[in-house]
Amino acid sequence: MNKINLNKLYYFYIVAKEGSVKSASEKLHLTQPTISSQIKELEEDLGFDVFIRKHRKLDLNRNGRFVLKKAEKLFAIADELENALPIRGKAERVKINIGAIQSLSNSFIYNFSMKLWQDDSVYIRITQGSQEELMKKMDRGEIDLILSDGNYGKSKKLKSILLGQDKIVAVGPKDLEFNKRKFPKNLEDYHYISFSNQGRLQEDVEYFFDRENIHPEKIGEVDDITLMKVITKHTQSFSILPHRAVKNQLQRGDLKLLGELKELKTGLWAIFPSLSANKLVIRKVLNDYFHRKSKK
CATH class of the missing domain: 1.10.10.10 (Winged helix-like DNA-binding domain superfamily/Winged helix DNA-binding domain)
Structure with a gap:
């Protein structure tokens, strides 16, 4: 032997x-x-x-x-x-920088990175911004992975992995008088709050409005999804968001579901360099995310 x-x-x-x-x-x-x-x-x-x-x-x-x-x-x-053994000096944590576009919910960002927050060997920095800003930071080596609503990483230098899809819904305050049978055409009878960044979601929504000849009055723009939900809750206005971003507010009754834009879906993508110093950490967090997702 x-x-x-x-x-x-x-x-x-x-x-x-x-x-x-x-x-x-x-x-x-x-x-x-x-x-x-x-x-x-x-x-x-x-x-x-x-x-x-x-x-x-x-x-x-x-x-x-x-x-x-x-x-x-x-x-x-x-x-x-x-x-x-006597307590030894801890090894320096591996730093990983994650970028997330502003239209993604905080709960999704945390759910994706959950395993990293529990890892004693990793130091995490999360930055939110527009797709353009985050891609520039990735080009400069300041971001290791981007969570996005679109597949913007179509090049030999970048990899894109689809994490999942989500439906798009219109929501308003809980006391908004709204006839769901006339949805979506009657959205133009209400004030509209949109994202100020031109991400994939906003592009798709504007295309949908043009195609359906729906012209709501836009009263403002917000680049933070949490602030958008607060403003929508306290004004007689509507906003259009991924369902998972407002799921908890709908369940609690803080917001009202006006309808689903069934023609639209938003993708959830992870984009990262093909050659990355943090390749093992990226693989680890992706494997953990898909493992937890498969058990749901």
């Missing part, structure tokens, strides 16, 4: 605890083929198999259960040793 490699043993330990290579790969942030090959090499070093392989299912065999018990004791001792 060859000398046991502790890294390979640890991968086996995590797979056995998680119950599958897929779950272990998400926990370890490694690809499934990498973990599978490491376990195969461990079995070769041990001189026996540790799993019963049935299709894609892995079950511990008798030898595997024995190795797992020993591994549990070994890594428990390692944890005790680490906790008993």
Whole structure:
């Protein structure tokens, strides 16, 4: 029997605890083929198999259960040793800068970056601005990833990943007298508050109004989505926003749903450089986001 490699043993330990290579790969942030090959090499070093392989299912065999018990004791001792060591100076946190356009809700921005805020090895800076401003900062290397409502990253130097889609809705104050049967044409009978930045959402809304020959009176522009919701709540005006941005306000009754612009959808995109010093952190946050999304 060859000398046991502790890294390979640890991968086996995590797979056995998680119950599958897929779950272990998400926990370890490694690809499934990498973990599978490491376990195969461990079995070769041990001189026996540790799993019963049935299709894609892995079950511990008798030898595997024995190795797992020993591994549990070994890594428990390692944890005790680490906790008993004198406090060492903490390593410097990896800095990652995330840009988000102003039409995205704060809840979505937090939900996307949730894992990073819980990571002791990461320092996060979030900047909100227009698409143009954020792209310029990315060109200067000041931003690692942009959360956007459009796929603006069509170049060899940038990658764009679709995070999801959301419906577009018109909302007004809860006491607004509004005939939903005449929606959307009757929107022109009310005052309208729009985004001041020319993002994809605003472009799509203006195109929709022109196509449907709807001409509401615009009384102002706001570049902050939270402020827009507050103003809409306290004035006899309407605004057009992604549904997830106003979902909580609609549930609480702070705002009234006037209707859905069914022809319109807004995309949620992550844009980042193809070559990035923070590639591993970006991959980590994307994997975590899609993992949590798949469980909903």
